[in-house]
Amino acid sequence: GAVVSQHPSRVICKSGTSVKIECRSLDFQATTMFWYRQFPKQSLMLMATSNEGSKATYEQGVEKDKFLINHASLTLSTLTVTSAHPEDSSFYICSAKRDRRDTEAFFGQGTRLTVV
């Protein structure tokens, strides 16, 4: 149990377009989901925390108008990279918790975004 699925696993888009990444909890309800960004050879950087039915909480330095996060249901959160630029190219990973008080989170397989 506790499977988190991310889609797509890879995406290439043109500069100036928007890209949506989905994160689904397949066999549990996730009240809290997290979005991370990872640069090559670096650790994961938390971008934002989303709780179902409320606005996401963004980390300092993350542009909320550029990285739109929606958590409309207990099994789905989406990250939309708006007006993408080459510097947005990165590996994006989501994770999900059943309850915000849980210590353990379950991770998706990641999405490799390349903006050309």
Add this chain to the structure above:
Amino acid sequence: AQSVTQLDSHVSVSEGTPVLLRCNYSSSYSPSLFWYVQHPNKGLQLLLKYTSAATLVKGINGFEAEFKKSETSFHLTKPSAHMSDAAEYFCVVSDLDQGGKLIFGQGTELSVKP
């Protein structure tokens, strides 16, 4: 605030020899600690977790870690490395002061030589 420090950015071992990946934590209370593994271009897989039960935690694939409060350490070990263990390893603490946010170490790249 809680934090973790992984003491080695890169560790190289020979196949069949022991693995030691070091992690120190900083916490004002009893922490929840995790080790995750990440293979190239993949998500994270949980190896093991410590949540204030037994101090010696056994995980998957023969890995284990020992929580040592006196040393504020949570080192990851495996008796005998396998080629498939080559990956990036992250030591992680759950920060209850920040709503259970996971705080990641910098990562340790493990290489396994034949």
